[in-house]
Amino acid sequence: TRVRPSSKRCAVIGGSGFLGRHLVEKLADKGYTVSVFDIRQSYELPGVTFYLGDLCDKQALLPALRDVSLVFHCASPAPGADDRALFERVNISGTRxxxxxxxxAGVQKLVLTSSASVVFEGTDIKNGKEDLPYAKKPIDFYTLTKIQQEKLVLEACDKENGFLTVAIRPHGIFGxxxxxxxxxxxxxxxxGKMKFIIGNGSNLVDFTYVENVVHGHVLAAERLRPESPICGQAYHITNDEPVFF
Ligand code: NAD
Known part of the structure; x- marks a missing residue:
């Protein structure tokens, strides 16, 4: 029989990135042993082991997931990359x-960083809830692949076989x-290029402080149990009020 991976061991794919590093620091603070998987190493931290590789390469990924029960997936090419093939390769095939x-590797929980833009059709949304449908005409290729990625992860949720998934959808993250x-x-x-206003100045945009986004991820991971209603669901994460932009 296989030894159950320890619940205090986790992996953060994309852990060298902006959000990933904040998440790794919080998890290390909470006593988790963390494996970071990324194409680059951007810092060092006690108790954190780095595994370098491309997430599209399963053989490279496996050592980072060994004995790990919980995985956070927050790696993606930058939204501005304007490279459809790269987004498809990393966000769709890579997520598979x-x-x-x-x-x-016997991982039991997968928490995905998705994006609130998966429900954005180009017109303002105020107090949008998770029951909004996916955008039929996503605003760019990045968003198109974030939609596919989220569907893959949520559809993979399988209580019978002990594999639980959840997605967190932040919009603009600052910190x-x-x-x-x-x-x-x-x-x-x-x-001097902020003098122009697109629209009438009442466009809405949502920004979330990075610590709140991290908190959402940690809560989702810790609440993800077979009897929990969050299994296979996506959650918007925001500060309190949207910002006029
Ligand atoms: P980031 O660019 O700072 O971090 C992404 C990390 O992923 C980087 O360290 C990069 O090296 C790594 N990565 C990229 N391709 C990889 C690959 N093929 N294999 C392994 N690692 C790879 O980005 P971020 O702002 O921290 O975003 C993290 C997640 O949050 C992403 O999924 C993004 O879509 C989502 N998100 C971010 C924002 C935001 O405002 N920053 C908003 C909504 C959603």
Whole structure:
């Protein structure tokens, strides 16, 4: 009989990234032993082991998932990459590979970082709930592949075989070491390009502080049990009020 992996061992795929690193730090703080799987190593932390490789390569992934009961998948090419083939390879086929690797390694829980843009059709949504349908016309290839990725992960939820999944959908994430959102806003403002308003200035955009996004991931992971209603579900994660942009 196989020894059950310890519930305090987890892996973070994409753990070198902005969100991933915050998540790894929180998990290490909470006493988890963490394996990071990423194509790059961006820092060092006691109790955290790095495994370098491409998530599309199952053989590279497996050592990072050994003896791990819980996996967070928060790796993706950057949204601005404008490379359809890359998004499809990493977010769709790569996610299939992650699920297969989880099965082979005996992982019991998979928490996916999805995106609130999976329900965005180009018009403002206020107080949108999780029962909104997936966008029929996603705004870009990144979002198209995030939709496919989320479906793959949620459909893989299989209580009978002890494999439980959940997805967290943040929108814009901000906080320390944010490489994109705030630096790009500040840079655009410095270059004098914030003087133009698209629309009438009442467009809504949702930003969430990175610690809240991390908290959502940890809660989802810890509540993910066979009897839990969160199995196979997606959850929006936000601060309280949307921001006018
Ligand atoms: P990030 O670019 O900082 O981190 C992503 C990490 O994934 C990087 O470390 C990168 O090296 C790694 N990665 C990319 N391709 C890989 C591959 N093929 N194999 C292994 N590792 C790979 O991005 P982030 O902002 O931390 O985003 C994390 C997750 O959150 C992503 O799934 C993204 O879609 C989602 N998300 C982010 C935001 C945001 O505002 N930042 C909003 C909504 C959803």
């Amino acid at each position: 590979t992650v699920i297969q690797a989880c099965h082979e 320390p070491r944010d490489p994109q959102l705030v630096p790009i806003l500040v840079d655009t403002a410095r270059r």
